[in-house]
Amino acid sequence: MIRRHALLLAVTLIASACPYELTSPESDLEGLPEGLEVTLTVEPGEVAQHAPFTVRLTVTNTTPETLQVVTAHGCLAVPNVLRSGERVPFEGSGWGCTAAITTHVFPPGETHTRTWEMRAELYAEHPGDVDGAPAPRGTYWVQAEFDTYVPGLAHKPAISKMLRVR
Numbered sequence: 001m002i003r004r005h006a007l008l009l010a011v012t013l014i015a016s017a018c019p020y021e022l023t024s025p026e027s028d029l030e031g032l033p034e035g036l037e038v039t040l041t042v043e044p045g046e047v048a049q050h051a052p053f054t055v056r057l058t059v060t061n062t063t064p065e066t067l068q069v070v071t072a073h074g075c076l077a078v079p080n081v082l083r084s085g086e087r088v089p090f091e092g093s094g095w096g097c098t099a100a101i102t103t104h105v106f107p108p109g110e111t112h113t114r115t116w117e118m119r120a121e122l123y124a125e126h127p128g129d130v131d132g133a134p135a136p137r138g139t140y141w142v143q144a145e146f147d148t149y150v151p152g153l154a155h156k157p158a159i160s161k162m163l164r165v166r
Helices: 002-017
Strands: 036-043 052-061 067-071 078-083 102-106 111-122 138-145 158-165
Touching (some): 036 138, 052 158, 078 158
Antiparallel strands (some): 036 052, 067 102, 078 138
């Protein structure tokens, strides 16, 4: 009995000392046309503070028909970096899109790729923020979010990948 309690205590201490966030935002692509293959890569998947990394979104039409994605602005998808469900302003994750409903057309077999070069440092988002501060060590989730214009859809389709900052 004492060994079991000691083992349970050891596992609890190890788990609480773990600097990594174990939960992730859901990758949910509902609202995108069926037949679009969506992948997101983050390379490398672990970086030092201030180090660069690359985020690549690839969207391929795997059907013999033309597919369309309508977004609320000119970007097909926008990048976010999240920690504990909150957006973190990583360098390179800021974006600007034209303010117009846009139809993105995918002919059969066509692939669209979008690459974002980022750094594990923060940009000054609000007055008083320090520009170029190191991103705190830990686990983040890099996300590409599709701001689709689909009447009745309660969420924005998104795909996420983990990034660790050491």
